[in-house]
Amino acid sequence: xxxxxxxxxxxxxxxxxxxxxxxxxxxxxxxxxxxxxxxxxxxxxxxxxxxxxxxxxxxxxxxxxxxxxxxxxxxxxxxxxxxxxxxxxxxxxxxxxxxxxxxxxxxxxxxxxxxxxxxxxxxxxxxxxxxxxxxxxxxxxxxxxxxxxxxxxxxxxxxxxxxxxxxxxxxxxxxxxxxxxxxxxxxxxxxxxxxxxxxxxxxxxxxxxxxxxxxxxxxxxxxxxxxxxxxxxxxxxxxxxxxxxxxxxxxxxxxxxxxxxxxxxxxxxxxxxxxxxxxxxxxxxxxxxxxxxxxxxxxxxxxxxxxxxxxxxxxxxxxxxxxxxxxxxxxxxxxx
Numbered sequence: 001x002x003x004x005x006x007x008x009x010x011x012x013x014x015x016x017x018x019x020x021x022x023x024x025x026x027x028x029x030x031x032x033x034x035x036x037x038x039x040x041x042x043x044x045x046x047x048x049x050x051x052x053x054x055x056x057x058x059x060x061x062x063x064x065x066x067x068x069x070x071x072x073x074x075x076x077x078x079x080x081x082x083x084x085x086x087x088x089x090x091x092x093x094x095x096x097x098x099x100x101x102x103x104x105x106x107x108x109x110x111x112x113x114x115x116x117x118x119x120x121x122x123x124x125x126x127x128x129x130x131x132x133x134x135x136x137x138x139x140x141x142x143x144x145x146x147x148x149x150x151x152x153x154x155x156x157x158x159x160x161x162x163x164x165x166x167x168x169x170x171x172x173x174x175x176x177x178x179x180x181x182x183x184x185x186x187x188x189x190x191x192x193x194x195x196x197x198x199x200x201x202x203x204x205x206x207x208x209x210x211x212x213x214x215x216x217x218x219x220x221x222x223x224x225x226x227x228x229x230x231x232x233x234x235x236x237x238x239x240x241x242x243x244x245x246x247x248x249x250x251x252x253x254x255x256x257x258x259x260x261x262x263x264x265x266x267x268x269x270x271x272x273x274x275x276x277x278x279x280x281x282x283x284x285x286x287x288x289x290x291x292x293x294x295x296x297x298x299x300x301x302x303x304x305x306x307x308x309x310x311x312x313x314x315x316x317x318x319x320x321x322x323x324x325x326x327x328x329x330x331x332x333x334x335x336x
Contacts, residue, residue: 009087009324010321010325014321031307034307034308038247038250038308039250041246041247041249041250042250042308044246045243045246045247045308045309045312046312046316048239048240048243049312049316051239052236052239053078053081053082053085054078055232055236055239056081056232056233056236057078057081058074058232059122059125059126059228059229059230059232059233059236060077060081060122060229061077062225062228062229062232063118063121063122063125063218063225063229064077064106064110064118066218071109071110072109072110076327079326079327080101080105080106082320083098083320083321083323083324084098084099084101084102084320085098085320086098086316086317086318086319086320086321086323087101087320089313090317099119099123102119103115103116103119106118106119112207113207113210113211114214116207116211117210117214117215121214121215121218122229124174124175124215125229125230126233128167128168128233129230129233129234129236129237130167130237130268131167131171132164132168132230132234133234133237133238133265133268134160134164134265134268135161135164135165135168136234136265137261137262137265137266138157138164140258140261141157141262142157144258144259144262160269174215175218175219176219176220177216181201181205181208181209181212185201237264238261240264241257241260241261242257242260243264243309243312244263245260247304247305247308248305250304251304
């Protein structure tokens with residue numbers, strides 16, 4: 001990637017981190033006191049995301065390889081994974097930062113069309129795994145609390161179930177027939193940005209057709225890679241629930257791992273409804289408070305959990321931004 005573009009991505013990330021640090025709803029002394037209160041559990045929360053990102057990278061690497069020898073190393077893909085998520089965290093509408101960065105970094109290794117299809121496929125898989133995780137959590141809630149569930153919660157679970165099934169249907173259809181052209185066609189019908197998107201679509205139609213064919217090919221011809229990637233992304237969701245349990249261990253030992261799965265599922269669902277907010281600022285904390293309240297836990301647990309997770313995110317955003325500038329000289333040698 002052009003070093004100037006990397007510096008632009010880095011600048012956006014640094015400004016966003018500064019903004020986040022300036023908008024905490026408590027003093028830095030109080031924030032530090034809460035971090036110290038976490039002790040070794042806070043360290044465990046930070047370290048947990050190294051294997052979580054490993055699972056994410058493994059899922060993306062399965063798509064990149066697609067049953068063929070890899071043209072880019074696993075650890076380089078790990079670097080792009082962490083940096084891409086860092087940029088997604090700090091930009092509105094999530095995917096507007098990390099995905100273009102990943103495409104530009106992979107293009108020298110795979111070519112523009114292949115790099116684009118691999119990034120789109122992984123982004124689809126990442127979102128698809130959310131729907132699978134939410135659907136699993138609805139079943140888990142019915143198993144654990146179905147007998148004591150009230151009418152209001154039953155209606156809510158029904159809405160969640162329909163939402164998850166529609167999402168799964170949409171993505172499976174997209175995997176079978178491709179999604180790039182149809183998605184851009186829909187965006188092109190929107191006001192304000194529609195005309196620009198239509199011009200882009202017409203200019204790059206041939207590339208987009210190749211991207212769609214590669215998306216459909218992975219699902220139809222390489223099911224092992226497809227389902228391996230999906231399983232690894234789903235597993236990353238499950239492992240990520242340990243973060244909530246580690247944080248709640250600071251406050252109470254009266255919490256099961258499966259309750260943490262439910263808290264994570266309903267919180268992430270709530271936060272994703274407000275995907276247009278950078279880092280879902282405020283939405284995640286509110287989701288935690290509602291989720292733990294629904295499980296008869298103190299709402300303060302949710303607020304504290306959201307706070308610690310916010311600090312963890314800032315830490316890993318900083319790591320991702322550092323990785324933007326690390327190990328790029330070898331890129332130049334490989335591509336000359």
